[in-house]
Amino acid sequence: MASRPAAIPTILEGTAFYYLAEGAANIVYQVSTPWRQSTPEPSLVEEYGDGTPPPSIIDDISPGPLEENIYEGKSFSHRAPCYIAQANWERLIQPLFPPHQLVGQALLDIQPGHIVAKLNEDLHDWENGKNPTNGSLDPTTPRPTKRQRIYLADDNHALLVKDMTSRTAAFQQLNLVEFKPKWLAQSPSAPQYSKRCRQCARMARINAERARKKEPPMTFYCPLDLTSRKDEGMNHVASLIVQSGVSNCQIKRFAQWLENTDILDNLKARQIELDQIGVLRGDVNDERLLAAMTLRDCTVFVKCTSADNREWEARIGDLDLKSKDKINYWRGIEWSLIEEGWYEGLEDYNDRQPLVCRLSRDLSGT
Ligand SMILES: O=P(O)(O)O[C@@H]1[C@@H](OP(=O)(O)O)[C@H](OP(=O)(O)O)[C@H](O)[C@H](OP(=O)(O)O)[C@H]1OP(=O)(O)O
């Protein structure tokens, strides 16, 4: 059981919250502390109040306007309370990467001022077409339907995370790229002569199901390409990752970044080292397996830091430790990929999908 840290910085009264985005389990707010709403800017220590030193991770966060986000869990979610999530992150994830490769996160006490209740009230108003007091909830743009009626959990803590959005006007087109690299190495329980990696096998299965329902296929890239150092096709991978409307020149720069970065090599090495057995026979009580599964579903945030799109800052985030309750889900997927022939390219004739995985291309010498 994770122990509660002794000294946790407390949110300042008057901190403003700006809704940024939300996923299934969390809502992300940009925060502006009272001193940031006025000048001059005080030091980071002042930001955390009297005599409370900031958590060490905050040292990594450069001062500037709105440099942190607050990450709050939703009530229904299977995710652990923030103080447990933070303890897991510090124990199992943080030691695996140098600080500059991680989206820094720290625990924050948000009890003062009934913040959660107020933010939930705003979410209610937003959904009900009333003008929320929080100006960042645009009444003309409704809350995404699939997120409605799910509110913030009554947690005394939130996570303060490094803000990866870019506010530099020069990058309007390509300010933040976020993508899930997924399984950068083959699943340890995949058949020996596989023609597809785990992600390509999973996507082939999903697309066969879509084809049966007459739905268009999902586009995807092979994760093995990300670290293959075979630069042919990297522009194509880059164009699939970035949002539409980005110029060819910017895609090319991003492709060059992908070719040269070591963050994905590091992520791949950690995925391999933490799970060498695979989900079928792996011990679900071994937290290393849970950490491996977490790293196989993390998000990499990449933002431009120079006007010519040549310098980038990349960090790995969305690293809430997976729950062992997911083991049957993971095993079920792995069994179906093996038994139905998706790894080996031996799927049912009527379900046939293209062999586009790097493994197939390497085997056929293309
Ligand atoms: O099983 P996968 O590889 O499809 O990954 C799931 C993700 O699917 P996708 O990245 O779209 O392929 C899935 O993403 P979406 O909900 O599809 O966006 C979740 O991230 C899921 O994890 P959790 O249940 O939220 O803890 C993910 O589950 P696990 O990472 O626990 O397997």
Ligand SMILES: Nc1ncnc2c1ncn2[C@@H]1O[C@H](COP(=O)(O)OP(=O)(O)OP(=O)(O)O)[C@@H](O)[C@H]1O
């Ligand atoms: N540190 C960050 N900086 C900028 N934007 C962020 C940051 N963290 C998250 N976001 C934005 O918030 C969105 C939701 O966050 P996230 O995906 O972590 O939520 P989640 O609830 O864990 O998602 P999921 O649906 O995968 O469970 C992200 O897609 C991203 O756009």
